Amino acid sequence: MDTARKSRPHSRSRGGVSGVLAAAGPLGKPLPLGIVVGAIAVAVLSAVSDSSTLFNLTSAAVAVVFMQSYGLITGRAGVISLCQLSFAAIGAWVVGWANTADVPGGLYVWLLLGGLAAVVAGLLIGLPALRLRGVNLAVATFAFAIALDVVFGGLNYPGQDSGDYVQRPDLFDTDQAYFVFCAIVAGLIFVGLYFLDRSRLGGALVEIRHSERAAAAHGISVTRGKLAAFALSAFVAGIGGGLMAGQLSVVSAANFSAIASVSMFAIALFVGTNNAEGAIAGGLLGAFMPVIIDSIGIPQDLAALLFGVGAVQVLRLGMSQTDLVRTQYRRKQAAKVPPIAAPPVSVFPRPKPVRQPRKGPPALEVRNLRVQFGNLVAVDDVNLVLPRGQIVGLVGPNGAGKSTLINTVTGFTSRYTGKVLLDGKGIDHLPAHQRARAGVRRSFQQLRVPTSISVGMFLQVAAGKTLTDRETDEQLRLFGLPPAATPMEAVDVATRRLLEVAGLAAGRPPVLLLDEPAAGHSSDETRLLVERITEIPERFDTSLLLVEHDIELVRATCDQVVVLDFGRVIASGPPARVLSDPAVIAAYLGDATH
């Protein structure tokens, strides 16, 4: 049995969106605690370290910033980028130039300028790279890193010849104080990331990493999300490069070589720098490993090779070291979720409400839709009307074309003829995420949920809008779902489906297409689902198209039924009439009811 469904639904102490990631791991601990611990560690280290240790600690703080940048692009958005140090090179270049040009504001302003210049490069790389994935993207970003290596290798960095050393701010002029400065910058970025992880953009990045299709269905622009990740990660890397220029006084192309970029990437992937502890561990490894390896006499290349092997292992398992630790932590937390009462299902099924279609054009209309895959016509001249405020069931045997129809209406299948109208207006020109934003939301037969987020965050992502703590709690209570802070990992498949329906409904879309929402449900869970689905039109002002094999669920919830067979509509009308039609029984129900 599902522990999450049994847990008390409204243990208020950790509910609400503000606490959505509270159960997601150590990063969920209160921010002030992290700041205090970090500040004490930096103060002690800066006080007790000798000059060579201070140099390595400063390198580590700079490397932490690089790791944060990998954590943004690869850790959060799932984009493989092998050119983060090229963005750092640009940041360092701009800082060097600002220093020689004596740009007012000192290193504080120069770092920002370096970060912004790197953003421009990030967008220039990000735009063409958007069409690429996996290895192709890795190759493209590596090619950029090599190209920039060649360009910067042929030029001298500003100040490199003239000996114009980068001026540190007066307050942080000594090596000891500069280490503190680098640690403060890394700390500020951690604070920014903490809030990013709790924002809609943070949720969107996690969803993009997990499933681009699901993200698009929730109205998230995958293009914009990835571009934002490129821009933000380039900004952070650019600042890291500028900090390095301040540390070394003058830098050269060798500090940011493409090979160094790949080594850093391997460490980041191995450790898992989307987590705060991972970014710190990665920074310390990056800075101290060469020193340790030197001291025990192992060749440096061997260490790089070991990280490479570790990174390949991570790519195979899909989980870094810190992800692994966090997963175990979350599992322990999930086991502690206290038992709760069963969800509120009425003992006797309520009679289906009589829903009259509302005035105006239909919520959704499909005209002469035809979809062909090679020689196979999956959807053949289909006309379908979803009146406002009603529930229409779409049924038919396996392979009848139901999912293809949903994919086409929602923009996931773009090669079709015919028309799709939302509220009387054509939406054929819109891509999937824009159709979702325009008001056509959908669920998937195969639900793919990021397990690293909490129930509250997933509800919000599925809703496609910011929900208040109250709205979140109310929606979870209505659907008999576990508290907002519960990690998704503790939620079973049937509950995840219900959670997706709850989240989609919470977005109050004009049209919602549910693809087999009852798959995998027990009979009790199906009864709860029937109750909630029945309420959706009235409560959320949403019209529903329901694809379902469970005929009793269709009978109990739908105002109209459309039956597909071999891509064609063979019957449509009120359930009582259609479901007793001999042609329908012959084509489908004969099988389905047995």
Ligand SMILES: Nc1ncnc2c1ncn2[C@@H]1O[C@H](COP(=O)(O)OP(=O)(O)OP(=O)(O)O)[C@@H](O)[C@H]1O
């Ligand atoms: N991308 C594709 N390429 C080729 N053929 C496809 C593709 N998608 C679906 N089909 C075919 O189109 C037909 C309709 O499939 P579809 O998945 O829409 O049926 P369905 O009614 O949703 O079935 P089920 O109830 O099993 O989900 C099937 O013959 C299927 O094999």
